[in-house]
Amino acid sequence: MTEIKLIIFRYDPSKDEKPHYETYTVPWRQRLTVLDALNYIKENIDSSISFRQGCRSAICGSCAVRIEKRGCLACKTTIGEETREITIDPLNHYKVIRDLVVDLEPFYERMKQIQPYLVRNNTIAMTTKEMLIKPEDLAEAKNLRDCILCGSCFSDCNTLDVDNTFCGPAALVKTLRFASDPRDNNEGRLAQAVELGLYKCPVDQECEFACPKEINIRRGAIERLRYLAVQKELAPLPEHKKLINSVLDSGGIVPVKAKPATEMFPEYIKEFDGEPQAEVLLYLGCIINRRKQNVAAAIINIFQNNRIAVHLPGKVTCCGSPFMRIGQRDSMRPFVEKNFSIFNDYAARGITDVVTSCSGCNSTFRHDFPKLAKEFDIPMNFRIFDVGEYMYEKIALNVKGLKKTNIRAMYHYPCHIRASGLAEDIYIDLIQRIPGVELVKVPKSGYCCGGGGGVRAAFPELADRLAVRRIEIAKESGVDTLITNCPFCVLSFERVLGMKEERGEKMGFRIIDFYEMFSEAYSI
Amino acid sequence: MEIITHDIIIIGAGLAGQMAALAASQSSDTAIVSKVHPIRSHSGAAQGGINASFGNVSDDDWEKHAFDTAKGSDYLADQDAVEILCKNITSRIVEIDHFGAIFDRMPDGRLAQRPFGGGSFPRTCYAGDATGHEMLNTLYEQLIKNNVRVYEEWLTTSLMVENNEYKGVLAINLKTGETAYFRSKAVIVATGGCGRVFERTTNSHQSTGDGISMAYRAGAQVCDMEFVQFHPTTLVGTNILISEAARGEGGFLMNSENKRFMESYAPSAKELAPRDIVVRSIQTEIEKGRGISGGEFVWLDLTSLGSEKLMEKLPQVYKLAKDFANVDAAQDCIPVQSAQHYTMGGIRTNNNCESSIKGLLACGECACVSVHGANRLGGNSLAETLVFGKIAGERALEYIRKKGTPGIQREAAEKEEERINHLFRSGDESVPELRKELQNIMWERAGIFRNESDSREALKAVKTLKKRYSNAGVKDSCRIFNTDLMQAIELGFLLDNAELIAQGALLRRESRGSHFRTDFPQRDDKNWLTHTIIAFKDGKPQVTFEPVRITLFKPEARKY
Numbered sequence A: 001m002t003e004i005k006l007i008i009f010r011y012d013p014s015k016d017e018k019p020h021y022e023t024y025t026v027p028w029r030q031r032l033t034v035l036d037a038l039n040y041i042k043e044n045i046d047s048s049i050s051f052r053q054g055c056r057s058a059i060c061g062s063c064a065v066r067i068e069k070r071g072c073l074a075c076k077t078t079i080g081e082e083t084r085e086i087t088i089d090p091l092n093h094y095k096v097i098r099d100l101v102v103d104l105e106p107f108y109e110r111m112k113q114i115q116p117y118l119v120r121n122n123t124i125a126m127t128t129k130e131m132l133i134k135p136e137d138l139a140e141a142k143n144l145r146d147c148i149l150c151g152s153c154f155s156d157c158n159t160l161d162v163d164n165t166f167c168g169p170a171a172l173v174k175t176l177r178f179a180s181d182p183r184d185n186n187e188g189r190l191a192q193a194v195e196l197g198l199y200k201c202p203v204d205q206e207c208e209f210a211c212p213k214e215i216n217i218r219r220g221a222i223e224r225l226r227y228l229a230v231q232k233e234l235a236p237l238p239e240h241k242k243l244i245n246s247v248l249d250s251g252g253i254v255p256v257k258a259k260p261a262t263e264m265f266p267e268y269i270k271e272f273d274g275e276p277q278a279e280v281l282l283y284l285g286c287i288i289n290r291r292k293q294n295v296a297a298a299i300i301n302i303f304q305n306n307r308i309a310v311h312l313p314g315k316v317t318c319c320g321s322p323f324m325r326i327g328q329r330d331s332m333r334p335f336v337e338k339n340f341s342i343f344n345d346y347a348a349r350g351i352t353d354v355v356t357s358c359s360g361c362n363s364t365f366r367h368d369f370p371k372l373a374k375e376f377d378i379p380m381n382f383r384i385f386d387v388g389e390y391m392y393e394k395i396a397l398n399v400k401g402l403k404k405t406n407i408r409a410m411y412h413y414p415c416h417i418r419a420s421g422l423a424e425d426i427y428i429d430l431i432q433r434i435p436g437v438e439l440v441k442v443p444k445s446g447y448c449c450g451g452g453g454g455v456r457a458a459f460p461e462l463a464d465r466l467a468v469r470r471i472e473i474a475k476e477s478g479v480d481t482l483i484t485n486c487p488f489c490v491l492s493f494e495r496v497l498g499m500k501e502e503r504g505e506k507m508g509f510r511i512i513d514f515y516e517m518f519s520e521a522y523s524i
Numbered sequence B: 001m002e003i004i005t006h007d008i009i010i011i012g013a014g015l016a017g018q019m020a021a022l023a024a025s026q027s028s029d030t031a032i033v034s035k036v037h038p039i040r041s042h043s044g045a046a047q048g049g050i051n052a053s054f055g056n057v058s059d060d061d062w063e064k065h066a067f068d069t070a071k072g073s074d075y076l077a078d079q080d081a082v083e084i085l086c087k088n089i090t091s092r093i094v095e096i097d098h099f100g101a102i103f104d105r106m107p108d109g110r111l112a113q114r115p116f117g118g119g120s121f122p123r124t125c126y127a128g129d130a131t132g133h134e135m136l137n138t139l140y141e142q143l144i145k146n147n148v149r150v151y152e153e154w155l156t157t158s159l160m161v162e163n164n165e166y167k168g169v170l171a172i173n174l175k176t177g178e179t180a181y182f183r184s185k186a187v188i189v190a191t192g193g194c195g196r197v198f199e200r201t202t203n204s205h206q207s208t209g210d211g212i213s214m215a216y217r218a219g220a221q222v223c224d225m226e227f228v229q230f231h232p233t234t235l236v237g238t239n240i241l242i243s244e245a246a247r248g249e250g251g252f253l254m255n256s257e258n259k260r261f262m263e264s265y266a267p268s269a270k271e272l273a274p275r276d277i278v279v280r281s282i283q284t285e286i287e288k289g290r291g292i293s294g295g296e297f298v299w300l301d302l303t304s305l306g307s308e309k310l311m312e313k314l315p316q317v318y319k320l321a322k323d324f325a326n327v328d329a330a331q332d333c334i335p336v337q338s339a340q341h342y343t344m345g346g347i348r349t350n351n352n353c354e355s356s357i358k359g360l361l362a363c364g365e366c367a368c369v370s371v372h373g374a375n376r377l378g379g380n381s382l383a384e385t386l387v388f389g390k391i392a393g394e395r396a397l398e399y400i401r402k403k404g405t406p407g408i409q410r411e412a413a414e415k416e417e418e419r420i421n422h423l424f425r426s427g428d429e430s431v432p433e434l435r436k437e438l439q440n441i442m443w444e445r446a447g448i449f450r451n452e453s454d455s456r457e458a459l460k461a462v463k464t465l466k467k468r469y470s471n472a473g474v475k476d477s478c479r480i481f482n483t484d485l486m487q488a489i490e491l492g493f494l495l496d497n498a499e500l501i502a503q504g505a506l507l508r509r510e511s512r513g514s515h516f517r518t519d520f521p522q523r524d525d526k527n528w529l530t531h532t533i534i535a536f537k538d539g540k541p542q543v544t545f546e547p548v549r550i551t552l553f554k555p556e557a558r559k560y
């Protein structure tokens, strides 16, 4: 008989000084859920184990816990036969009452802050008839009503980890649910959302991965609220305006200080003999192009080692991500038009693979551009890849004789890579092809660097706290190195490390760019 | 023991309790006591919709709704109560619509209505297939707006009654384990059904019939408990509900021979015959060996709806099938079986929601006014929660006008505390073990098909289990959030409910609606057009019968 080990957080405040974990063995059966397993334990092994439950069908929201450190519903989580061990914790960001039962008060309180009810200027008397509302006018609110107030998103929210004044994702979902209801007369909802931290969210989407009701929290609620806030001239925030001006002035969010990579390299790079394995258009993104020329060189080197010819057009412009993330969707047209017309030109010449080296650009091209392009009637005759994805999936990667590096590190999984639908394992696998690398894993991979969503510009201290926390999580796991493949993440980490050093704090911590590392391994 | 005083206490924060609270709190100091946070109440699981004769899709009116309800009830419903339900429900829906509920709309902006079992017209208003969730959220929003006091995660354990007059409620604060005495001029019991009496049920773990049992222990009349609704379509194994809306939107049932067998049981209504009929048809197919692969289930086929309609009208059904049965309903049939679904019986009340005990009102699934009679129509119980929830709240307000704050029943309260403490000390019978035995026996002997000897056996078994229960112990000694204790107390409630069901099933020698006696397969209007009333008096159950109030429609044969 297959058996599963459940490692469960236990805490009895009347007896225990501090919490501990206990391990229980439960027989596996088809379609066993975590809630079934908890009930098995309660009925057969230890009746004192405390947890909440109700509907056992993912609608009452009672049974939210953390499984492998990620918030979810115990009743909706099925245990696969291959599973050997599962760790179950109470939700995070709440006081533990006992075992897996937490006090959700902070969550309910935040919810109450936003007037979570329809506000009407009671001028319309109650009639004997329903209000006449066209289905399309309720469509948006309807999409947001699935929330069951389970509190999982609040548990896993990155920002709440370092700033407990933030109202959290569910309160924002609720805000939009009412703001988009044609019957609601509370004109102050958007201003209130801005007040309660709408722009404190780096849009890392951790909440969305936790949400058992698959609510489109990031794009469907947070970024949508930002868009509406911009429409109402409640945003962008003053600091965002500076950022935006910099992009408009210089075509990128970081100013040009040194010679950009696109000027250091020719438009066409093929430094190997014979036919190329593939030909790609490389879109570097402004950070790598202007600040991280070494990374650009590294990527080009990787491609050369794999017989991939690279086209590096100089005229491309910003991907527009900063605009999109802070709600200025209406400013996107020039970015889509310019970049896509260049991509389409290359496609016409047979170069249909556009490879980006910045995860932010990648997810913007993948998620936002197609919709916008459709609106502007711009064709897309090419496909978008991330460099790592390209190495992993599109080519027979040359790994012969990669140089050994003795290093123990943790991979930092960038949220935009995840948002592009690219699995963490792609990058872990690539890193591990370099001999000598030992990777340590954290169960939950969605910790944020603080660099996304315009948070760094508007709330730099919040962004820094997120970056520091990410580094500390790595240190707690006993590593002193993070490897990552997003220039935003790298900059965020470098910034806080630099600040600490300046203050004379020895962090003893390194950030390694994945591409530099890989390129290095080729140089024998 | 802490003493907490309010004008009106409402036990339960489902739709009925919240509706009552909204009405009562308008002009009194009202508080809700609920063993779960309001939003976790089982009402949130209601899927398919709520009936009201808006006539948006067809030429409907309250009388037609009333006729369908009375007929659906197999003429056991009290028709003056049905009249109140059907006349008032449209205003209640308009009200909750104004509160902000997002019901599905027709292109012209009016409320959409879908067909449901036993209804002669598309009469069921809905919010996708998460109607209960939408309504519960909306009412909870109003509770917040109106600042209604809620004691959440407080388990009430007993009602204090003296000289047939209500005095107070005892409850345990689950977060601390402490007991408090709630003193109020009136109480409204809205604790929902007792589905967990049965092994197979669509109900939540919370549906343990607490209020019915508490009222019964306090001497109130309990009515028609033998009428237990089984739902035809629940997922095999977990018995999670697949809403009737699935059939309302065009899904059909198939046996192992790929035959749409409902055609031979209810030639015109087919899958949309009332639930009792569809349940017995499925069970008959299974017993005749035409279950899928000879097993205890049949197919629910939604593939003909197409994935677009599925996603639009039945997104939750689609997800439930996917998440809990690993079936893609757009491509494949869903394996379904019948399970307990609804408690038609309950605390007997008059049309003002007043029980036989002064100051004790009841509404929602725990009450029996009775609008559902022997078989509830889908979509009518959500309607009942709104209509009678409001009436209960308003009536309680009226009742307390002439009332002073009652004195404290110290002795009774101490006895109750002692009873709870006893649970920590008693012997080695295990609560889960007893519960399992109870659920099995009730499913086997008091389920879809019943007869004299099975009912007798069920009753006997429940009595034995009750004895063993007095020896059941709570092992967990920590008072904080002690779910072991909670389940032990709930088991006590379940046992009462089971006894009442078995007793009623034994008494009623006819077949009507959900109650089917194989030894008395016909409806018997001559002898049984009556409600079964059981009240606990002088240490034992006393049975009486009360004639059904037939005011609108003469009973006739029930054909679909």
Ligand SMILES: Cc1cc2nc3c(=O)[nH]c(=O)nc-3n(C[C@H](O)[C@H](O)[C@H](O)COP(=O)(O)OP(=O)(O)OC[C@H]3O[C@@H](n4cnc5c(N)ncnc54)[C@H](O)[C@@H]3O)c2cc1C
Pocket: B011, B012, B013, B014, B015, B016, B017, B033, B034, B035, B036, B037, B038, B041, B042, B043, B044, B045, B046, B047, B048, B049, B050, B051, B131, B132, B154, B155, B156, B157, B190, B191, B192, B193, B202, B203, B204, B206, B207, B210, B211, B241, B243, B341, B342, B363, B364, B365, B366, B378, B379, B380, B381, B382, B383, B385
């Ligand atoms: C899966 C499912 C789907 C359904 N779909 C429909 C539908 O589509 N249409 C329809 O009309 N009907 C439907 N029903 C039936 C309907 O949902 C219920 O009958 C109705 O919601 C009951 O509401 P209520 O307020 O009476 O009780 P509940 O919602 O069950 O609430 C009971 C409340 O009492 C509290 N409580 C219980 N015991 C105690 C105690 N000891 N101390 C303190 N508090 C206590 C609980 O905490 C809870 O708040 C469905 C039922 C189920 C199970």
Ligand code: SF4
Pocket: A156, A157, A158, A159, A160, A168, A169, A200, A201, A202, A203, A204, A205, A206, A207, A208, A217, A218
């Ligand atoms: S995206 Fe991240 S920071 Fe923003 S609300 Fe979700 S979890 Fe919190």
Ligand code: SF4
Pocket: A146, A147, A148, A149, A150, A151, A152, A153, A154, A169, A170, A173, A207, A210, A211, A212, A213, A214, A215, A217
């Ligand atoms: S948004 Fe999702 S995760 Fe958050 S409370 Fe609602 S249902 Fe739960």
Ligand code: FES
Pocket: A053, A054, A055, A056, A057, A058, A059, A060, A061, A062, A063, A064, A073, A074, A075, A076
């Ligand atoms: S038990 Fe209701 S959501 Fe899991």
